[in-house]
Amino acid sequence: MLCSSHRSSSQAWQAPSRSRTSFPVNMGIIFLIGAALGWLAVKVLRPGEHMQGLIVACSSAGNWGTIPLMIVPAICNEEDSPFGDASTCNSLGLSYVSLSMALGNFYIWTHSYSVMKRSAQLYKKSHNNHLPTNIRKEENSGEDANGHYRAFLPQPSGEFCEDVSSGLPSNQLASSYMYYLRRAKDLLVEMLNELWSPPSVAALIGFAIGTIDKLKSLVTEEDGPLRVVLDSAKLLGGAAIPCTVLILGGNLTKGRGRTLMKPLVVVSIIAIRFAILPACGIGVVKAAGELGFLPRSPLYHYVLLLQSTVPPAMSIGTMAQLFDVGEEECSIVFLWTHLVAAMALTLWSTVFMSLVS
Structure with missing residues (x-):
């Protein structure tokens, strides 16, 4: 993360001043739309308290790091890539994706973490104090006496x-x-308190090093006293994607045949993430481009569009394990969303490249 944030600060933020806020604003709009749609799904489907935060988090927080880090370099290395020279495309693409990943941590570890934590606390309190142990999770609608959803x-x-x-x-x-x-x-x-999570702290350190020239020279120059930090970050970053995929594969087996989650819950999350949000992302990016808030870079536009099409963030699974609530349901959601993502990302990537080229 330190290495990624440094790259994003030193390269991606060299864009025109009007485009410097486009990344956080675009991600914030998509995040808010997803959270609102997730809340609407909770109101309509009425799941148990242990799933309310999970639905909102999966609908709003996307995998803005691992998936783009695999897709963007693969497209740049194609012979007929629409983004020009492979070396320049890889350099800029990694900086854009790194910036996206760093900014995404702030959204995930503030709003999503808070929603998951509150939902888990309310479920455990209700389950321990008021519910018999033999009542199934799905029978608890999560509403209070006034019909409000207490997790929110x-x-x-x-x-x-x-x-x-x-x-x-x-x-x-x-x-x-x-x-x-x-x-x-x-x-x-x-x-x-939530901003002091390790991913957020790493992103802040990376931004500080990337934007302050004196600090950047200490880390990036060949004879810099802290050059070893950059080399170590590169070594760790090279193993991040394989380790993440292995962890994801291990988590997918936890929910097999162990949950009574309604199929409509999974269908609603899939529809939000791979149908509604990509369409909203196209509208947001097109509107920002017409208003002159974005640089004339097809790769920049493509990364912004890709942010609205990725599956849920893997950090949600970490939160479910941390609070010991909804682990099986989270595994089911991850399984089906990643299966659909294999087709949805291919389809939407084709649409996005036709729009930006």
């Missing part, structure tokens, strides 16, 4: 609960103001 509601502050238990204050306006102030403080503290 803010958890009440402990101090506010104490205030309520001791009696309502006389000034309702002041009470509401203090409540929202506490909620904002709790949300800020939670986001700061």
Whole structure:
């Protein structure tokens, strides 16, 4: 990640100033659309509490690292590649993908992590305190007494609960103001804690090294005192993709024949990731290009379009294992989404290259 973030900062961000925000903005729009569609799927399908966060996370967070790192160099090395010289294409393509991967970690380890964590906490609390052990997961709709989906509601502050238990204050306006102030403080503290995850810290270090010339020279120059850090990062990065694929293959076997997840849940995630989001991605990139926010680089446009077509992020499986909730369901989702991705990526890549060439 350190090496990837350095490349992205030193090369991809040399684009015109109006295009420097296109990567995070494009990813943010696609992420928000996916999260909204995932929330809508939860409202319609009414899965158990243990699956609410999983559906939203799989619908919004994509594999913005491993999949593009395999696809972009393969296209660049083709003889009749529409992106020009293979060496230049590989260099720029890897920098764009590295930037995409680094930025994606911020979205994944803030929003997706928070949703998965909250869903797991609510499910465990409800399961341990209110549900018999023989009730199946799918029988728990995840709604509270008012019909709201609790996994997406803010958890009440402990101090506010104490205030309520001791009696309502006389000034309702002041009470509401203090409540929202506490909620904002709790949300800020939670986001700061989540930003200290290892992928986010690595991305921040990579951005700092790539954008500050004095730091970059210490790492990238042949006689730099920290050159060994770059060499070590390259060695580790070379083994990242094979290790990731092996981990993915091991995780796919956990959900085989062990879950009662509704097929419509998997179908909805597949439809969101491989039908709706790619169409939205085309609209977003085309609109940004017409407004002049993107550089005139076919490869740059292609990477932006590719961000909306990848399967769910593998970090979601890590979160499911971390919170010990929804591991089997996550494996089922990963299995079917990656099977469909083999065909969907081929189809959409053909469409994308015809649009940018």
